[in-house]
Amino acid sequence: MNAALTTTGAEVLARGVTKRFGVRGQPVTVLDDVDLRIAPGEFVSVIGPSGCGKSTLLRIIAGLLDADEGSVAINGEAVPQAIRHKAMGLVPQTPALLPWRSVRDNVLLPTQVNTAANAGRNLLDVDELLTSFGLGKDLRKYPRQLSGGMQQRVAIARAFVFDPPVLLMDEPFSALDEITRDQQRLGLLDFWQSNRRSVMFITHSVPEAILLSDRVVLMAARPGRIAEITEIDLPRPRDESVFLSPQFREYEIRIREGLRRVMKNAQD
Amino acid sequence: MNAALTTTGAEVLARGVTKRFGVRGQPVTVLDDVDLRIAPGEFVSVIGPSGCGKSTLLRIIAGLLDADEGSVAINGEAVPQAIRHKAMGLVPQTPALLPWRSVRDNVLLPTQVNTAANAGRNLLDVDELLTSFGLGKDLRKYPRQLSGGMQQRVAIARAFVFDPPVLLMDEPFSALDEITRDQQRLGLLDFWQSNRRSVMFITHSVPEAILLSDRVVLMAARPGRIAEITEIDLPRPRDESVFLSPQFREYEIRIREGLRRVMKNAQD
Amino acid sequence: GSDSDAGDKSARQPVEGVADIAGYAPDDAACQRNKDAGKITYISSYSYAASGSIMDVFMARDLGYYDALCLDVEMNTAGASGQQLVNANKAQFTSVGSAPSVLDTVANADNITAVATYGTTDPHCILANKDIKTLKDLEGKRLGYFTQVAPVARAQLAKAGVDLDKVKFTKITNYDPTIVTRGTIDAEIAYASSQCASLKDQGIEFSEFLPADAGVESTYSVMEVNSTFLKEHRDTAADFMRATLKALQYCLDNEDTCVEHVTELAGEDNQGDSFPLDQQRRTWAVESQWIRDSTVKPLGAHTRDEWEAAAALTREFSDVKDIPDLDTVVDFDLVTDLYDADDVLIWPGE
Amino acid sequence: MALGIAWEYVAHSNPFVIPPLGNIAESITNDPSAYWNNLLVTLKEVAVGGGAAIVLGYLLAVLMCEFKILERALMPVVMVIMVTPVIAIAPALVVAFGFGMLPKYIVTIIVAIFPILINSLAGLRAVDPGTLDVLRVVDASRWEIFWRLRFPGSMPYFFAGLRIAIPFAIIGAAVAEFVAAGEAAGLGAMVSIAASQANLEVTWAGISMFCVLGLLFVAALTLLRRRILWWDNHGRAPK
């Protein structure tokens, strides 16, 4: 097994990724020649208008969808190899919990499959993890007894529990209230700062993207492509105080403008 | 038919609403003696920690769940009557679109049922509505060809299209990117300012709640109850510029503090 | 053979109060020959009915006749498709009601040989509503049949001058005779020894038409053997018939013992409700009379003449036309050779 | 293909059980019109009886879905009818319905209705709760909820039911021809007479026509499903 995969984050490298879907017979290009590199231990957020192809790109990196053109490599390995090493943890856009498993057992799920790849891996303590997610009292509940936000947190815990070198998260915090969201953000920040996994993080919140990321990737729609990339040069470790820094404000304005521009172009 | 229902927003009055769920035989009180009044044409946001009972309260008002104690009235009528008049439009927490209907036909759904209650009602033009939601090109697509955010917008359009005097929205914007979300917020603000429907709006965004609302209701968890209500005394009509006003900042801090307090208490 | 559950039912159930005749033994060579022929499976076409070619087989087993001849006979009672199974080498013996039934089948299945015929009376009857006074009255009426129309019934109708095209032949679900007396249907083709006899016994009024009344010559029960088995083990097959016919004679002489015993067997096999004693007595009363009345002697023997007549009847009144040469279908000598010049059954050691 | 070879092998080593394919084909080509006419009779029973089973089964499912009490009352009755050996009740059917085709249709219905009923009922209940909420808030009538939501939503289950019911309707028609009183027409009657005469060629020619009939119906069903249920991803492997 590739040792680098378990000791720190892995490099994610997508090259010339193009994806078309057929809508009533006619192919629609959803991703057009997308290049994206996430350095080992880098935190990259992806932001962009609804329907621009963010989830599609994430699914291609995760090996869940085949690109029509282009390639993806994780630490130089093809995606199927990386998958074999459990290199990636996925938080899908919907919680997708199993109704017959308790909260605890849902989170344990990824540790219970492909157990060969657990060797030498730092499996987190489920109970601790869920307690830190504010679900300490809900360990033995079942998904249908949880609110939407609680379910989403369980889905996040499920991706964290086997501590994969790459985390792929599709809008993980969108169903959370602000405070929980803040807590989760800071939790993720701590978590990431302590173990430096590589993260691809899809979000709709510009401040969230800035707070967390080394780089923010802005995508444009029709066809989906990378419009611009902003390096976030704020000192690490970060905490809530970054929100107050003038640099933060600047990034916020810059990225919001980028977003607006991207959407205006799309409407012309 | 109650004329008031179609000409302006209706009053929503919940009194002493209590709801218990059984978890492994033991009843858990989810809502405890909740009183809430939404004046005709008032915009009320509900905010609170994940799992505090917001969706449950909304479902009780919508007549989808029976309260164990307490009552709800819409313009003095019991909920079943109000339902008969199509007094309420619902945006559920998940889009819940029909896979066999196109975007356009999904939106038209509520106008096609209980058509007796359409009389004298201002049905909106679907195509216009969807175009204003940025889905002008997707009218004939089917739900599985849409991204998560696009689906959520279709669900919102479905609640608007028959222009009900009361709108019940459960985190309608959480799957949207910031810009689209801003557009939708301002769209909702315009829409509301022009017709003054009564709105119960569940959100996790404090700024969003302040921007839109006459009052922001803060709920506390375990058991779910109303912790405090903030009157938002910002001038109407509002637009994005309110974000810059010092009053706005004040409200933001006050409500954030309230949230934090509510969550701290819960943890003790 | 070694199938599970074969258990006690196919094993011998000695008849109470009857002396074992094992003392009359064949010579060692004959015994060994019969043992070498292996297990002989007999399939009953109608469970534990007190009928000729069924009851006598049970009795031959339980009187020890088969044992005496070193025959290993297994009875199969919950049987269906007996002829197909004999044809497919899965069983050695079975029996049917009359010669046309054999001919209908052997036209397609050429691995079956008829070795014994028990009488010259056809077992069928047409039972009709009491308003039907003559067969002619059936024109325009509904005549029920189970599975297929027996050629003898057609012959009987034709002989009576009935226009067959005017009779509404109707397939029915089973031989239930009450559908006639209840008026569901006007008449049905059934068996004289069972349905007709049972209605008579109940005192229900109905019209009965027998083939013999219309002057149709026919046959009663026919015992069939697998042709391959017959060719390879002719002497063993002969011994099987020897024991069976000895039992048949025993049952003609001891009616109550036989009927009671076979009915007891039915009860032990949980079929007591299906074969109540009074019904069994009725059946045997009618059928034993047919055996006694047979114009062909001795017991079980048959002649080319009666088979030629049956073949002619089948050819004319069945949809099966190409009946093979009778010599490939019927063994006329096997049973005759069991008797001595005085028509006495030859029993080894006697 | 492999099946055909295996068949021939068994046929030749076991000549008294199954006949060679050639003989079967010959038997059909010798008298095609007899087969054709019997096929038409059976087809009619399948169409009428099976069709009625589909319609009645779905209607019953709708009623049971809408009125819980009807389910309580009728399900045990349906269950009882189901487990009653049709052969035993066939005579009663003739008493009630005469010697025409009706008893045969009824036997076919009894055999085929159950999968439709159970699957449709499951489908009618497996609606998306969110959409149900949206409709209930605008006081959609039972009928509207049925027509706009439950009916289309139940179709994937209904089609699974069809896939079970159609072969059963064919079996049902065969059983009806075996046991129900009336005309001795149809493939089932033909097979039953041939079997009782140990006529292997005709028996297996009839059986093979049943098989062809079944395969044709199922192929048609698959095409129909693809046209009607294009929106459904059940039953197709996720990409």
Add this chain to the structure above:
Amino acid sequence: MALGIAWEYVAHSNPFVIPPLGNIAESITNDPSAYWNNLLVTLKEVAVGGGAAIVLGYLLAVLMCEFKILERALMPVVMVIMVTPVIAIAPALVVAFGFGMLPKYIVTIIVAIFPILINSLAGLRAVDPGTLDVLRVVDASRWEIFWRLRFPGSMPYFFAGLRIAIPFAIIGAAVAEFVAAGEAAGLGAMVSIAASQANLEVTWAGISMFCVLGLLFVAALTLLRRRILWWDNHGRAPK
């Protein structure tokens, strides 16, 4: 209850079609051991044949779900076996498998396996795509995906299949007793002989035992489902 009263009414006005309930009960109490023994025989056929149908049907569904090619290859074969009138192939089965219980089990399996197969296959495929994604990203093996996701997820469909298959297994056992030669009799054989002798009491006593058998099985199934599928909201009316 109402059923019982209706029965008595019809029985008294139509004494030759169905007998009064009292006579039926009397017939059973007269010779309980015969009924009991025949019931046991039938029960054994239902248990072994039905059990095998359930196991085989589910296994086949799993194989077809995992290997698309197996579905292509086997589905037509299964279809063909399904539409073949068992009545016609019963003698061939006896030839192939002897006079024991085996041919009866096989007939029962043929009649009961199909609903299990089709429903289980639909259930195995109707998994939540999100969870499938989560598992595929950690390279869960086919077996793990089956065991953790498809197997439990297929249970609601499987139970719907059971609900259809169990009555069919009972019917199958009855049919087997009519058509397959062998040793033990069973309720079906008893009913068929009694019916041909117009012995109404025994016929209907036998039929009523079939009904009781069916209702008991279905009641057991309902209880089992409630215990195992507490997490499922299909099949229950949404609040």
